[in-house]
Amino acid sequence: xxxxxxxxxxxxxxxxxxxxxxxxxxxxxxxxxxxxxxxxxxxxxxxxxxxxxxxxxxxxxxxxxxxxxxxxxxxxxxxxxxxxxxxxxxxxxxxxxxxxxxxxxxxxxxxxxxxxxxxxxxxxxxxxxxxxxxxxxxxxxxxxxxxxxxxxxxxxxxxxxxxxxxxxxxxxxxxxxxxxxxxxxxxxxxxxxxxxxxxxx
Ligand code: GLN
Numbered sequence: 407x408x409x410x411x412x413x414x415x416x417x418x419x420x421x422x423x424x425x426x427x428x429x430x431x432x433x434x435x436x437x438x439x440x441x442x443x444x445x446x447x448x449x450x451x452x453x454x455x456x457x458x459x460x461x462x463x464x465x466x467x468x469x470x471x472x473x474x475x476x477x478x479x480x481x482x483x484x485x486x487x488x489x490x491x492x493x494x495x496x497x498x499x500x501x502x503x504x505x506x507x508x509x510x511x512x513x514x515x516x517x518x519x520x521x522x523x524x525x526x527x528x529x530x531x532x533x534x535x536x537x538x539x540x541x542x543x544x545x546x547x548x549x550x551x552x553x554x555x556x557x558x559x560x561x562x563x564x565x566x567x568x569x570x571x572x573x574x575x576x577x578x579x580x581x582x583x584x585x586x587x588x589x590x591x592x593x594x595x596x597x598x599x600x601x602x603x604x605x606x607x
Contacts, residue, residue, distance in 0.1 A: 409603050412437040412446030414472075416462035418454020418487055422588035426596045440471045448481040448579075448603040451488030453545070453586045456515065457500045459491055469504065476508040481579035481606050483599040489582035490515055490548050497551060508580040510554030517549040517584075518568060527585075531561035531574055534598045541592065542573065542585035549584055550575055579606045 413423045415436035427434045427450070437443050449472065451459070463469040476482055476492075484492040491505050495512040518525070524545045531540050540561070550572035553559065560574035560581070573584035579602055587595035 408433050409447035409607050410435050410445060411448045411450060411600065411603060412443065413450045414452060414459070416466060417458045418452035419586070419588055420452040423450045423452050426588050426593050427600070430593050430597050430600060432600050437468070438466060440467055443468060443471050443475060447607060449475070451482065451484035451491045453486035453488060453588070456487040456490035457503050459487055460503045460505065464504070469506070472506045476506055476580065479579060479606070481603045482508055484582040485586050485588060486545065486547055486584060489513060489584055492580055492582050509575060509577050509582060510557055511550045511575055512552040513548045514551050515548050516546050518544060518547055527563060529561045529564060529573070533560055535594050540594065541590060543589050544585050547584040549573055
């Protein structure tokens with residue numbers, strides 16, 4: 407049976423993730439409760455505001471169930487705020503802010519600073535897009551500041567003052583991007599994740 411990819415639908419741009427996954431032919435389900443979570447084979451954590459997603463995950467009783475599923479091997483993908491939610495360590499959390507974890511990384515929220523609040527950059531992520539370019543949209547984005555030895559770096563910023571910053575990572579079945587592929591019509595990141603989900607099914 408085809409896997410069902412859940413999209414955490416508490417806050418943020420979950421509709422855009424559902425759209426991207428639907429366009430590439432994946433079966434999706436909005437996840438808001440532990441019962442929803444039990445029906446999915448993988449989970450996407452959207453972009454939005456990680457402090458709000460953190461609070462709502464506690465309020466909707468999905469924090470621990472999601473932690474447990476990820477720990478038990480459920481594939482997960484987070485964009486932007488979703489990256490923060492999948493990081494084991496948030497370097498500058500708001501007080502009480504928690505994450506699901508799953509990626510042995512430390513992330514810094516709003517890392518690119520005010521000057522470059524939002525921007526687009528052309529990246530190369532060979533695993534995701536071969537030698538073709540990938541246009542990445544960043545909105546008050548985090549970056550990965552430290553990576554454990556099992557973490558694979560999928561992409562870095564290539565030019566400008568932040569050249570070298572790690573903006574896409576994966577570890578086992580968990581991946582994250584600082585940018586928002588759900589806001590473009592290029593669905594290669596979603597296809598890459600869907601492939602990973604199938605390999606792990
Ligand atoms: N800065 C936001 C946060 O801390 C993330 C922004 C985004 O998802 N576009 O959650």
